[in-house]
Ligand code: SF4
């Protein structure tokens with residue numbers, strides 16, 4: 001059976017009318033900012049104070065876009081102990097022109113020095129400007145949202161559970177032998193046959 005003349009036009013107009021009466025979902029960015037999910041991956045922030053220059057993030061990055069330079073510093077001996085050396089961070093940079101926002105560096109960092117920030121407005125005309133040095137990465141820390149609360153009834157993190165257990169443990173008087181499994185306090189007396 002042939003189609004009625006003008007049916008295609010009527011169908012098209014019906015679609016137009018239906019769309020015209022629906023509420024628009026277009027955001028007038030940049031006048032209206034988007035509502036981003038709390039864990040949006042916008043830019044990577046560096047908490048420089050936590051970084052021990054272990055290089056794990058740079059080694060794990062699949063794009064090789066994390067650049068780290070450091071030097072060793074010797075700290076003078078205190079109280080008759082040995083002099084200690086520590087790593088000092090000279091350069092920490094991420095090239096966001098190469099980064100693929102996989103988040104592996106953040107997962108790999110054992111010292112909580114890297115975080116996701118939802119900020120995404122850092123487009124540049126010059127590609128070289130997309131390499132953010134440590135001062136700029138540190139500034140992004142101010143835009144990192146606080147961690148989300150745990151689900152009700154979720155297990156507490158093991159660090160919190162260990163601290164609470166230690167706080168409720170009865171205090172030992174000096175000279176009293178340790179109970180089995182109790183950790184030795186630094187400088188505390190050794191028990192006969194104890195391993196420490
Ligand atoms: S998010 Fe992925 S690609 Fe980007 S710096 Fe981290 S590890 Fe590298």
Ligand code: SF4
Nearest residue numbers: 051052054055057109
């Ligand atoms: S993994 Fe963390 S602590 Fe190690 S170099 Fe990277 S940011 Fe610093």
